[in-house]
Structures are given as C-alpha cells and as structure tokens.
Amino acid sequence: xxxxxxxxxxxxxxxxxxxxxxxxxISGHRSVSWYQQTPGQGLQFLFEYFSETQRNKxxxxxxxxxxxxxxxxxxxxxxxxxxxxxxxxxxxxxxxxSPLHFGNGTRLTVx
Amino acid sequence: xxxxxxxLFLSVREGDSSVINCTYTDSSSTxxxxxxxxxxxxxxxxxxxxxxxxxxxxxRLTVLLNKKDKHLSLRIADTQTGDSAIYFCAxxxxxxxxxxxxxxxxxxxxxx
Numbered sequence: 001x002x003x004x005x006x007x008x009x010x011x012x013x014x015x016x017x018x019x020x021x022x023x024x025x026i027s028g029h030r031s032v033s034w035y036q037q038t039p040g041q042g043l044q045f046l047f048e049y050f051s052e053t054q055r056n057k058x059x060x061x062x063x064x065x066x067x068x069x070x071x072x073x074x075x076x077x078x079x080x081x082x083x084x085x086x087x088x089x090x091x092x093x094x095x096x097x098s099p100l101h102f103g104n105g106t107r108l109t110v111x
Numbered sequence: 112x113x114x115x116x117x118x119l120f121l122s123v124r125e126g127d128s129s130v131i132n133c134t135y136t137d138s139s140s141t142x143x144x145x146x147x148x149x150x151x152x153x154x155x156x157x158x159x160x161x162x163x164x165x166x167x168x169x170x171r172l173t174v175l176l177n178k179k180d181k182h183l184s185l186r187i188a189d190t191q192t193g194d195s196a197i198y199f200c201a202x203x204x205x206x207x208x209x210x211x212x213x214x215x216x217x218x219x220x221x222x223x
Binding site: 004006031033042043045048055056058090092094097099100101102103104105 | 142144146151152153154155156159199201207208209210211212213214215216
C-alpha cells in the first residue's frame, strides 16, 4: 500500500508570494492533517480535514488555509508569504482512531 | 505546563539499550505516540500506547506509561547505528480533538 505522498518535496518562494502544497493520503484514509515543523517552534498542528470539511484548526493566521477533495486528497495554501513561513510542512492521514501516518514533507524556503 | 517535555540529546554505544523519556501534560490524554524522524524524511510511527495500558512491547521497543506522573518512556534494546535519529513523543488530548501535541524531540546518537 502506498504511503502518504506530498508534492513538491522542495519549494523556494519570495516574500509576498503564495504557495500551494499537495497531499495524497493512504488509500482508504479519509482524514488528512497538516503540521508545520520549524527548528524554533517544533511540530505544530495547522488543521485537519475529513470528508471535505475542516474538522479542527490550530493557532495559525488566516493566511494558512486548506481544502480537501472528494477523493480525500488535500491541499494547503499559504498566501502573502513571510520569511517565518520557511519550514517543513508535513501531511498525515488516518482512518478512524488509528495513528497518523506522515508523508516525507514539503520543504518551503521563503527568501 | 502546556508543553510535552523531552530531553534534547542522548548518546549510546551500539548494542546498549537506549531509554528516551517524555513528560506529557494531560492526564486525560487518550493515546501517546512515539515517532522517529531521520534526516530529510517525515515522521515514522514507531509505536503507541492507549492511556489505560502501563506497558507495550513491540520487538526491540518497550513503552512504559506512568499515568500518575504523566511520564512516558521508550526503551530500544540492542541499539544499532541505524537507530540514530530524532525521536518525538506526542499526546492526543481529549480537548484538542484530533490534533497531536508533540515534544521538541530527542536526538539519539549511536556510536559503534
């Protein structure tokens, strides 16, 4: 069974631009969560989607948004990028009460 | 406090046992997890324990849970150089819904 797939693996953007990251969950997993990982703040929860609806949201500004499609694939968008948005963005999928399974992440660098 | 606490660094010799400790925050947490992260990779689920258990063993891994002290530990038997990585403890709090709260991670260095 294929794992969680995130694309692209690396991105370089300029301050003020926007970016879209993509995540394909494990087949059969309907819940997709996003996390931001930085050296300073560690791993922080962004949001979770289930059946195309945002089910939970972390403490991030409105510049961070996401969506989920009917096939459970998810995208997250960051608008008006800031230097501090440079991070590894991790997507995870799960089914029911099972543990989260993470992808390899997208490394975003904002210059 | 609000944070999940872990020591930052642990160094062991190949063949020894490693014990990574974690203190979590919420006595009503339902599940506690251990994830491993190697350089350039995402998080790999190692094992997890339900809050009504005291211990779980899975091959070389043993998880111990002390609910009274809110203390979780991961023991790796016969540690190998391939075990060198960052290990994260995470809790699933009832009031946080589906979000996991992670510690800052413990870097395990295994020397031969």
